[in-house]
Amino acid sequence: MCPKVLTFLLVASFQIYTQTHGDDFTVMSILKDAWENTPRNWVGADPCGGKWEGISCNNSRVTSITLAAVGLMGELSGDISSLSELEYLDLSYNTGLNGSLPPSIVNLKKLKNLKLGGCSFYGPIPELIGSLQLLESLDLNSNRFTGSIPHSIGNLSKLIVLDLFNNLLDGAIPISSGTTPGLDMLVNALHFHLGRNRLSGTIPKELFRSDITLIHVLLHDNNLTGSIPSTLGLVHTLEAVRFEGNSLTGPVPSNLNNLTNVATLILSNNNFTGPVPNLTGMASLSYLDLSNNSFDASDFPLSFSNLRALTTLMMENTGLEGQIPPTLFDLPGLQTLILRNNQLNGTLDIATSSSSQLKVIDMRNNRILFYSEAPERRNNVDVILVGNPVCEPPEATKNYCTVPQANYSYKRLPEKCVPLHCISDQISSPNCECSYPYRGVLVFKPPFLESRNSTYYVHLEEESLMRSFKSHQLPVDSVEVNFPAKDSFGYLESNLSMFPSGQNHFNTATISYIGFVLSLQTYENSDIFGPTYFKGSAYPYFDGKSTVSKELSSTGRIIGAAAGGASFLLLLLLAGVCAYRHKKRRERASEQKNHFAYLDLKNSDSVPQLKGARCFSFDEITKCTNNFSEANHIGSGGYGMVYRGMLPTGQLIAIKRCRQGSVQGGHEFNAEIEVLSRVHHKNVVNLVGFCFERGEQMLIYEFVRNGSLRDSLSGLSGIWLDWRRRLKVAHGAARGLAYLHELVNPRIIHRDVKSANILLDECLNAKVADFGLSKPMDNSELILACTQVKGTMGYIDPEYQKTLLLTEKSDVYGFGVVLLELVSGRKPLERGKYLAAEVSSSLDRKKDLYNLHELLDPSIRLDTMPKGLDKMVDLAMKCVQEKGRDRPTMGEVVKEIENILQLAGLNPDAIAESTSASFEEASQDEFPPSLKEEELSLS
C-alpha cells in the first residue's frame, strides 16, 4: 500500500536518486519559479547533489542559500519557511527582490544568518521575528521596511549583528518592560546599526550596561530627541558611536571619556549644549566630529593635543574661539582638520608641524590673521582660509585663499603592465588580467568635500580596501575606484570594481563575504573616509560566464523552467495521489503543507493527468512478480530490468525496476514519469502506477501482451505479421508519435523511436513505449541538445548528429527506419550496413517492386502482391531524408498510411477507433497462438 504520508513519499522517492530531501527540493523549485535570474545550473531535481550554485547542504538538507548580488528578481515566497534546516540565507544586493517579508519566515528555527540588505523589500518586519532563537545576524539594511522595530527582537539572545540601517522604520527604540522584550536584552550583540530611519523618542538608558559588549552603536540620521544617557559611558567595548543627524540636546556626558576603545565618535548635527566634552581619555579616538552643535563658546580645547590616535578632527560651527594650539600639529597621524565657521584667531602655523600626514586644513570663515606654511609641503596640503582676515587683499590671490573645485576626476597612476583586450564582459584588471569584476558603490561621508588632489584619496581608498580584503583573506586581486559623485545626503559615492584573484570570476560565497565586509562599516580607514556603506551591483558571472547571455537566454530559461516545472508538478501530483489514497484508506487527514496549496492555486490548469496511476508498495510488487523471479524477467536496459507480473485483480503488468544508484537510470526514470503522466492515448503505453519504497524506483505499466515489434519481426514472439497487419502497426505507431508531436502540450520528442520501442497488444495495437530519452519542447522549433547525441545506432537522425539540433523530424527519421524494417524485416544496422542506405542504393522506381526483391521480407508473401507496398517504400524514403525539412511531419505520415490502408482495402477509421474487432475477427484464423496467461508462470 502507499508508504506513510505525503511528506514521507516525497522524501523516500527523492532519496533514491537525489541527494536532496524531497521537501527541500519542493521549496527550492518554488523559489526558483518565483525568481528570475536564478543561477544557470539550477536544473534537475537535486539541488544538493546537483551542486546548485549558492546552495549548501548537509545530510541532503539545504542548510545555506547564498545568492548575494546575482540579480535575483521577484518576491520571497513564504514557502521558504519549509526549509527547516536552513541556517544561512543571504540574498543581499538583489535590488530586484521586493514584496514584503513573509511572516512565515519566523518558522526557520535553525536560521543563524538572515541577510537581505540592499534589496527592495517593504512593509513591516515580521512581528515574531524574535522566534528565530538561533539568529546571530539580522541584516535588513537598505530596504524600505516600515513600521516599528519589533519588540520580539529582544528575544534573539544569540544576536550579534542587528543591521536595520537605511529603512523607513519609525517609532521608538524598543526596550523591555514586564514581559515585553526589548533590545536591551541583546547581551551578546556587537552591532546595533539603526541609522538612517525615522526613529523617534529618546535613546533609552536601558540600552547600555557595563556587562554588554557592544562595538557599534549607530543611531545616526533619525529623529531622536533627549540627551545621551550617561549609561553609554559604561560600555567599555565601544569602538564606534554615531549619533549625528538627530535632535539630541543637553550636555555630552562626561563619562564618555572612559571609553578608551572608541575610534569613531560622531555627534554632529544635533543640538548639544554645555561645554565641549573632555575626551582626552579616549586613547583610541581617531575620527571625531562634533560639528554643528550649540556648545558653550570656549577656547580650542588644549587637551585635544593629547589624542595621539587622532587623524580627523571636525568641529565646524561649534563656538570655538582663540588661538589654535600649535601642539595640535604635533599629532603624528593628523590628516584632516575641519574647523569652519568658528571664531578662531591668531596665527595658523604649520611650518614646524610634525604632522607628516596632513592633507586638509579647512578653516574658512574664522578670524585667522597670519598663516605660516611649510613651503616644501605646499602641494601636499590643502589649506583653505577663505573668509579670514589673512585673505583680505592683497593676499586674496594666494592659493590658500581660494576654495578648490571639488574635483574627483581621478588620474590613474602609470600602468604597471600592459592592459589586455578582453573578450565578452571581462575587464583588464589593474594587474592586467582579464576577469569579471564585482562592482558596487561605496558610499561615504568624507571630511573633505573639496580637494585639490583627490588622486591621493582614490589611491588611499583602493589601498585600504585591499588591506581589508587581505585581512579577511578574500580572493580579491585588485580594486579600482572611480568617479566619485555626491548623493542627495551629501555623501560621496565611489564606484568600486573588485577583481578576482586565482580565477576570472568570484563565486557566490565570496560575493556574499565582500558584501559582509563592506556593509559592516568596519572597513579600515573609515577615519579618513568617514562612515561608509556599500551598495553591491548584480554579479551575473559567478559561474565564469554571463548568465544573461544574448539571444538564447530567454528561450533557454523557458525550456528549463518548463522542464523543471513539469517534472516537479508531476512529483507533487504523485505525492498527491498517494496522499489521497492514504487518506481514504486510513480515514485520516494527511498533513497538507502550504506549498501544495500554493501550487494548486497557481497551476491548476497545468496539473498533469495521472488517470488511474496508483502507488504500489514494494511488498505488493514482490508478490506479483514472484519475488522478481527469473521467469518473470522479460527484458533489461540501461536503467535496469523489466519484469512482468499479475495483480490480484488479474491485470497483467510490466514493471520497470531502476537499477539502484544508476544516475542515468534516475534521469530516464524522471523523463519517463514526466511524459507518461501527461499523455493518454491508445497508441502510447499506459502507466498503471509506480513504487517508491525501500530505495527502489519502479514504474508499472500495462502489460503489452505481444512484446515489441522487433520481436515480432525477428520471429521471437511467434506472431506472424502479414502485410495488412504491418500496415495496422505502422498506422498505430504513427498515430502515437503524431499525438506526442502535435497534441500534447508541451510537445514531446521521443528521441528513441525504434521497433524495439513499439509494443503490440493482443489486438496488434501498436503502443509507443520507453520515454527515457524523451524531451518536452516549448514553442520554439528546436532544442539545442548540448550534450552528446542520444538514441540507438541505425535510427539516429544524421542531421541531429551533425548539428545537435533536436526536432520532431528526428523522430520522423527513426520512424522511417521502422517502416523500412516493416517492409524488409531486417534490422536497421546489419553487418555494418545501414538499412536506409541499402534500400536507397537498390531502389529503382522504374522496375518491378522498385527493384527491392532482395530486400523485401519474404514473410509478406510477395506473391500476393501487397497493395501499397511501393507507396510505403516511398513514404519511408521521405522519412529518412538527409535534411529534416525534407521529411514529412508525423501527421502527414499518418495521413499517407491511411491512404495506403485504403488501397489495401482496410478502413482506417475502424482500425483507429475500436480495438479493431472486425479487423481482428477477419484475420483471427491467421493468428499464430499467442501467449496465454497461464504461460506466464506467476506463482
Ligand SMILES: *[C@@H]1O[C@H](CO)[C@@H](O)[C@H](O)[C@H]1NC(C)=O
Ligand atoms: C521628526 O519629528 C518631527 C516632530 O517631532 C517631525 O515634524 C518631523 O517630520 C520628523 N522628521 C522625520 C524625518 O520623520
Ligand SMILES: *[C@@H]1O[C@H](CO)[C@@H](O)[C@H](O)[C@H]1NC(C)=O
Ligand atoms: C568614568 O568616569 C567617571 C567620571 O566621568 C568616573 O567617576 C568613573 O570613575 C569612571 N569609571 C570608570 C570605570 O573608569
Ligand SMILES: *[C@@H]1O[C@H](CO)[C@@H](O)[C@H](O)[C@H]1NC(C)=O
Ligand atoms: C537647536 O536648538 C535651537 C534653539 O535652541 C533651535 O532653533 C534649532 O532648531 C534646534 N535645532 C535642531 C536641529 O533641533
Ligand SMILES: *[C@@H]1O[C@H](CO)[C@@H](O)[C@H](O)[C@H]1NC(C)=O
Ligand atoms: C580631562 O579628563 C582627564 C581625565 O581623563 C583629566 O585628567 C583632565 O584634567 C581633564 N581636562 C579638563 C580640562 O577637564
Ligand SMILES: *[C@@H]1O[C@H](CO)[C@@H](O)[C@H](O)[C@H]1NC(C)=O
Ligand atoms: C582671540 O580671541 C580671544 C577671545 O575671543 C581674545 O581674547 C584674544 O584677544 C584674541 N586674540 C587676538 C590676537 O586677536
Ligand SMILES: *[C@@H]1O[C@H](CO)[C@@H](O)[C@H](O)[C@H]1NC(C)=O
Ligand atoms: C597628487 O597626489 C598624488 C599621490 O599622493 C601625487 O603623486 C601627485 O603628485 C599629486 N599631484 C599633484 C598635482 O600634486
